[in-house]
Amino acid sequence: MYRFLLTPRWWGINVFVLLAIPFCVFMGSWQLSRFEGRVQDHRAATEQAASDRHEAARPLAEMLPVDKSTSGRRVAASGRYGGQLLVPGRELDGKQGFYVLTLLRTDSGRTLPVVRGWLPGKADPAKAPAVPAGEVTVTGALQASETPGDNGVSAQGGLPAGQTAAISAASLVNLVPDKLYDAWVTLDKADAGMKAVPATAPAGTGLDLKAFQNLGYTGEWFVFAGFVVFMWFRLLRREVEFQRDAALGLVSQEQEDTSAPAATV
Numbered sequence: 001m002y003r004f005l006l007t008p009r010w011w012g013i014n015v016f017v018l019l020a021i022p023f024c025v026f027m028g029s030w031q032l033s034r035f036e037g038r039v040q041d042h043r044a045a046t047e048q049a050a051s052d053r054h055e056a057a058r059p060l061a062e063m064l065p066v067d068k069s070t071s072g073r074r075v076a077a078s079g080r081y082g083g084q085l086l087v088p089g090r091e092l093d094g095k096q097g098f099y100v101l102t103l104l105r106t107d108s109g110r111t112l113p114v115v116r117g118w119l120p121g122k123a124d125p126a127k128a129p130a131v132p133a134g135e136v137t138v139t140g141a142l143q144a145s146e147t148p149g150d151n152g153v154s155a156q157g158g159l160p161a162g163q164t165a166a167i168s169a170a171s172l173v174n175l176v177p178d179k180l181y182d183a184w185v186t187l188d189k190a191d192a193g194m195k196a197v198p199a200t201a202p203a204g205t206g207l208d209l210k211a212f213q214n215l216g217y218t219g220e221w222f223v224f225a226g227f228v229v230f231m232w233f234r235l236l237r238r239e240v241e242f243q244r245d246a247a248l249g250l251v252s253q254e255q256e257d258t259s260a261p262a263a264t265v
Helices: 008-052 209-247 253-264
Strands: 074-092 095-106 111-120 135-144 183-187
Touching: 008 209, 074 111, 111 135
Parallel strands: 111 183
Antiparallel strands: 074 095, 074 135, 095 111, 135 183
16 A cells, blocks of 8 residues: 555655755754854843943953953043034933933044933933043943944934934044044943943844844744645545555546546656
């Protein structure tokens, strides 16, 4: 009854099944490992953020360039404040407001963007506290340059003079004549009545939509593997039933002639 399994048609079906199932399992396992990796990165970033708040600030130069291991770490830099910009459309504690971004000309000769704090409402230079004069030393969390359109960062153009949508060397290069660090700092303690802006997790370490897409793809690949097995057994059962009916004479010659090619070719 099962001799049909040796026909070319069933050889093709069996080879396909034997290749498809391991492939689906492999892809599902790979997507699951991607999700688990993101969970681990998120856990490590959370633990690092908690420890960073209590560790001693390191010199800025020692923590550059910014990567997953240095993002959010406390750094210190000295210099004199220069120009000031506003970053509109930033949310904090569920309220819309703006960052006050002040440029610190460091002793190295390069300029470091420093977020001195957050204020509610529309970006208004009159609301922003005056820039501190003289030599200052700032301490805060090191952050990577932002990418417009990612993580809620606006890609809006045509902003009024004195405003920028993203905090990055690429966005500020046309607004600031100084040589900029490809990084920025958010102060531990905000200046003059503003709220401190919390550090954000490094890119790729949060449980964002991409992480849950990996989890969804994991389920899809395992479902595909199960579907392949289900369809193989269903085809096998139909073939066995047809062969049994043919052996009992329950299939007419015409039906056998029309069904045989589908079952044996």
